[in-house]
Amino acid sequence: MTIFRRLIFIAIADPTRRAMLAALASGEKSIGELAAPHAMSFAGAAKHVGVLTKAGLIERRKVGRHQICxxxxxxxxxxxxWLHQWEEFWTMQLDALENALKAPPQ
Known part of the structure; x- marks a missing residue:
């Protein structure tokens, strides 16, 4: 797994960052707007935004005093x-386990 992909999974492991990504799916938001639903400080939200930015999941630009994401x-x-390939693998493994469990004892 590339370091870039690893950073993506680290970023989306956190529920707050996943919620921020979901909020951004409807359009651009400032860091303050991303912080509001989570009752966190601007600094706390900025740290989460930094992780998302480092992972390449969001981009920021400055508009006046605001950072827009x-x-x-x-x-x-x-x-x-990448996950899809493992989904197929685990589906096959779990199907085989299910068949083995359903088979009559010998």
């Missing part, structure tokens, strides 16, 4: 494709 879907698409 928007989602970058490409890294999520790459992570989803």
């Amino acid at each position: 928007k989602v970058r879907p490409e890294p999520l698409r790459e992570a989803q494709q």
Whole structure:
């Protein structure tokens, strides 16, 4: 797994960051707007935004005194494709286990 992909999974492991990504799916938001639903300080939200930015999941731009964030879907698409291969593997493994458990004892 590349370091870039690893950073994506580290970023989305946190429920607050996942909620921020979900909020950005509807459009650009300031860091303050991302912080509001979580009752956290601007500094706390900025740390989460920093992790998301480092992972390449969002990009920021400055507008006056505000930092505006928007989602970058490409890294999520790459992570989803990587996960899909493992979904197929585990589906086959779990199907085999189910069949073994249903088989009559010998």
